[in-house]
Amino acid sequence: MFKCEKCGLCCQSISFSELYSHLDDGTGVCKHFDRDTSLCTIYHNRPLICRVDDAYEAFFQDEMTTEQYYEMNYAACRKLRRQRRV
Numbered sequence: 001m002f003k004c005e006k007c008g009l010c011c012q013s014i015s016f017s018e019l020y021s022h023l024d025d026g027t028g029v030c031k032h033f034d035r036d037t038s039l040c041t042i043y044h045n046r047p048l049i050c051r052v053d054d055a056y057e058a059f060f061q062d063e064m065t066t067e068q069y070y071e072m073n074y075a076a077c078r079k080l081r082r083q084r085r086v
């Protein structure tokens with residue numbers, strides 16, 4: 001299972017992908033993101049594109065291994081953290 005550290009950075013950076021544009025509150029932050037808790041307010045009903053493991057089964061399982069997919073996602077998390085430090 002993908003290990004999310006719940007930093008909330010991806011939910012505050014959704015303008016990086018047009019797939020998430022319908023969730024944008026106008027500032028690049030998801031309209032379902034709680035800025036006080038840094039958590040998703042619709043976590044149990046969040047879109048498939050926000051569900052790392054479910055999205056793998058739906059879109060990527062024929063394209064790459066689980067390990068490759070997780071590493072791709074962890075790399076994106078690390079990139080967001082690096083950008084925030086700048």
Ligand code: SF4
Nearest residue numbers: 004005007008010077
């Ligand atoms: S950036 Fe990565 S670790 Fe942080 S909330 Fe998003 S998926 Fe989880």
Ligand code: SF4
Nearest residue numbers: 011030032033040050
């Ligand atoms: S729906 Fe939830 S998990 Fe998806 S981007 Fe918005 S706050 Fe993040």
